[in-house]
Amino acid sequence: MQIHYDAHSDLLYLRLDDKAQDVVNQRVSDNIVLDVGQGERIVGIEILDASKHLNLERLLPIEYHVAAKLTT
Numbered sequence: 391m392q393i394h395y396d397a398h399s400d401l402l403y404l405r406l407d408d409k410a411q412d413v414v415n416q417r418v419s420d421n422i423v424l425d426v427g428q429g430e431r432i433v434g435i436e437i438l439d440a441s442k443h444l445n446l447e448r449l450l451p452i453e454y455h456v457a458a459k460l461t462t
Contacts, residue, residue, distance in 0.1 A: 401437070407433040
């Protein structure tokens with residue numbers, strides 16, 4: 391499993407299956423998008439506006455990747 395957080399877009403992505411495959415995005419709520427792969431298996435979960443819905447520091451007490459914030 392891979393966990394990525396992009397601070398610029400405030401998007402948390404949980405990749406459950408590392409196998410390269412085509413996926414279909416399935417929005418289940420305003421802020422949750424599932425990536426559905428072969429055999430109707432969920433291979434990824436996107437959480438939009440993640441910091442507004444989750445305490446990322448408490449949720450991720452493990453090492454995780456944070457993309458650098460872009461300055462404009």
